[in-house]
Amino acid sequence: MTNTKVTVSSASDPKDASRRVRRIVDKLARSRNLNIDSVRQALRDAIKRANDMRALGFLHYAGVLDLHLPDGTKVAIIPDWHIPAHDRQVTFMVKQWLAEFRPDIIILIGDAADMFGLSRWPKPPRVVANTQMELDETRRIVDEVIECSGCLHLFYILGNHEDRGRRSQIDPNGNVASLLDPTTNEPILNFHQLMGYKPGDPITFIYGAFEDGGFGGGILTNDEIKFIHGNKVRPKPGASPYAEADAAGKSIGQGHTHRYAKRARRNTKNGLIRSYEFGFLGDERHPYLGYAFNTNWHQGVASGHVHGGLLHIQMVPIKKIKNSAGQIQSVMLADGKLYQSSGY
Ligand SMILES: [Fe+2]
Secondary structure (H helix, E strand, O other), X not given: XXXXXXXXXXXXXXXXXXXXXXXXXXXXXXXXXXXHHHHHHHHHHHHHHHHHOOOOOOOEEEOXXXXXXXXXOEEEEEOEOOEOOEOHHHHHHXXXXXXXXXXXXXXXXXXXXXXXXXXXXXXXXXXXXXXXXXXXXXHHHHHHHHHHHOOOEEEXXXXXXXXXXXXXXXXXXXXXXXXXXXXXXXXXXXXHHHHOOOOOOOXXXXXXXXXXXXXXXXXXXXXXXXXXXXXXXXXXXXXXXXXXXHHHOOEEEEOOXXXXXXXXXEEOOOEEEEEEXXXXXXXXXXXXXXXXXXXXXXXXXXXXXXXXXXXXXXEEEEEEEEOOOOOEEEEEEEOOEEXXXXXX
């Protein structure tokens, strides 16, 4: 895997780790009809590997995190949410889906927070920005997602929007961005600290190798598909992760472009290479997304199942329809069930 620089928020307590494994096993055994002994062993191996990499149990990881997920693991992938410029009706529908899908792992692929208030782009004069409100709203929704899905762990890959905080500190003086909080020994205004999570919470924030957001960190699952926020931007849906997969020689799943597509091709060296871009969950009418005109953005989520050692991905596009009352509604079809938002 890619070289990783690991930073940790605090040392992990071994008792905490074993308690965590026990909780995970109990939960899985209750919710699945799987052989408990083999699930327990597979999960212990997976978590031991993750802990060897100092992944689970730590709040903060810089680089590409290697994650080996055992067969039977369910994953939910959620793209650019842009809270508080999120589509509220769609968000409610996605939470309903998560509550029924019961993923073991959730991956937020970056830009879950918009951080409009810290943007360096010129702002429309009448649009009010309140950075604390943006952080509070993001925290509230991430907590809700962990709670309603019953997931074991949520991985939050930082996007370029979360990195707006760090960049706004670099602007006046780069030294400000590297000041450490004397109690936590973390950069004083880093994103996970502003969100208020503590080591031991079921969440890991994934930064780039230089503790930046957006363009370096990610998750490599089962040595095969790498999830990143996204570096390359191409105008056609599917072309950005395709270019990234070409360069990386690995399957890629990304957000960032807000476009929605999947492609696959076979190469002689690595077999089948898949590439996905997962769309977004923002509301294009929100003033924070005022730069969104004439877009080819598309809403969606994705689900994953690990089988035969591979993470298989199902794209779940979200479509807008006009219902019989003439109202616009969002609709998605996941695992054979139709989810519908309220009308707009
Ligand atoms: Fe985005």
